[in-house]
Amino acid sequence: MQYNAITFVKRPTAEITPDIFERVTLQTPELKDDEFLVKQTHMSLDPAMRTWMMDNEESYIPPVAIGEVMRAYGVGEVVESKNPAFPVGARVVGITGWAEYVLGGADMQIVPQDVPVEALLCALHVPGLTAYVGLFEVLRPKAGETLVVSGAAGSVGSLVGQMAKAEGLRVVGVAGSDEKCRWLVDELGFDAAINYRSANLAEQLAEATPNGIDCYFENTGGPIQQLVYSRMNRFGRICVCGMISDYNRETPLPGPNWMDINLKALRVEGFVIVDHYDKAPKAVETITGYLQKGQLKYRAHVLEGLDSAIDGINLLFNGENQGKLLVKF
Numbered sequence: 001m002q003y004n005a006i007t008f009v010k011r012p013t014a015e016i017t018p019d020i021f022e023r024v025t026l027q028t029p030e031l032k033d034d035e036f037l038v039k040q041t042h043m044s045l046d047p048a049m050r051t052w053m054m055d056n057e058e059s060y061i062p063p064v065a066i067g068e069v070m071r072a073y074g075v076g077e078v079v080e081s082k083n084p085a086f087p088v089g090a091r092v093v094g095i096t097g098w099a100e101y102v103l104g105g106a107d108m109q110i111v112p113q114d115v116p117v118e119a120l121l122c123a124l125h126v127p128g129l130t131a132y133v134g135l136f137e138v139l140r141p142k143a144g145e146t147l148v149v150s151g152a153a154g155s156v157g158s159l160v161g162q163m164a165k166a167e168g169l170r171v172v173g174v175a176g177s178d179e180k181c182r183w184l185v186d187e188l189g190f191d192a193a194i195n196y197r198s199a200n201l202a203e204q205l206a207e208a209t210p211n212g213i214d215c216y217f218e219n220t221g222g223p224i225q226q227l228v229y230s231r232m233n234r235f236g237r238i239c240v241c242g243m244i245s246d247y248n249r250e251t252p253l254p255g256p257n258w259m260d261i262n263l264k265a266l267r268v269e270g271f272v273i274v275d276h277y278d279k280a281p282k283a284v285e286t287i288t289g290y291l292q293k294g295q296l297k298y299r300a301h302v303l304e305g306l307d308s309a310i311d312g313i314n315l316l317f318n319g320e321n322q323g324k325l326l327v328k329f
């Protein structure tokens with residue numbers, strides 16, 4: 001059977017442009033023992049894709065090779081199988097690719113049919129595990145503390161802020177538009193939100209964090225980073241989850257001076273979820289609890305069709321995505 005896929009043909013040096021991809025028609029393979037074929041129904045578009053395009057062999061995952069089908073996470077249905085653990089009709093989630101059909105991989109997991117696909121991709125799978133690990137394993141917040149999260153209206157950031165609210169923290173979000181800031185305060189219950197594109201950022205941050213900042217969940221980098229850093233309290237924690245403002249730059253911006261880490265005894269810690277898959281069951285249980293209590297909302301921004309990914313991925317970088325960016329096939 002023939003199917004459509006998109007391969008990666010050129011490494012970008014700045015923004016993602018359509019010429020780095022090529023549309024191709026491929027043939028589904030004859031299955032060998034233990035293999036299964038998945039028809040993808042929903043694909044996740046993630047900022048990490050830009051880092052997978054970099055020629056960086058030292059990253060947590062090998063770069064996508066030139067000529068390879070572009071890597072993605074996704075959900076699909078098993079349509080052919082020579083693997084009894086993945087029977088025809090099962091719904092799976094895991095690493096797929098920019099393609100209508102993919103061979104099942106070792107990381108794939110079966111997901112019950114009654115879990116809504118948006119709940120899975122927006123809250124329970126990658127964004128949820130990321131928010132859970134960054135918040136509870138790295139920041140280890142205490143009720144009454146103040147947490148600031150950048151990229152706050154995005155899929156990870158919005159979960160982090162709501163989970164921190166549920167744990168009794170004062171939560172301040174940083175996002176790129178007044179509309180997103182209103183959504184954070186009015187709909188998600190953040191205590192305050194700051195538009196990083198507005199004037200007087202330092203004053204706004206000081207007003208929103210009268211007791212200083214104990215926990216910073218960093219999703220973006222950019223100018224807000226220096227301002228947050230200088231308001232950190234003694235024994236504060238900084239979780240470096242993502243630096244999207246640097247992904248399109250050939251040379252990342254310089255970070256803050258280390259003096260505060262020393263004098264305020266700060267802990268600054270990066271993480272990537274591939275090192276934390278063992279926490280997934282606990283994360284799913286915790287997030288399911290928040291969802292059941294109505295403490296966690298999410299929104300999906302759904303594009304239609306494989307080709308929409310080529311331009312659509314840039315919505316993540318210009319901030320026009322309104323929630324978790326997905327492609328529906």
Ligand code: NAP
Pocket residue numbers: 046047048126127130151152153154155156157174175176177180219220221222240241242243244245246271272273274315316317318319320321323324325
């Ligand atoms: P997302 O927040 O849903 O979408 C990306 C958002 O980033 C955009 O909507 C935009 O929002 C913001 N942004 C883009 N360029 C920016 C810039 N120059 N400065 C400030 N903000 C900018 O994406 P996500 O999937 O939740 O990912 C958020 C971050 O977490 C990313 O850095 C990603 O790489 C990271 N991440 C890390 C892990 C891990 O394992 N460590 C796992 C998943 C995600 P505004 O309108 O607010 O600008």
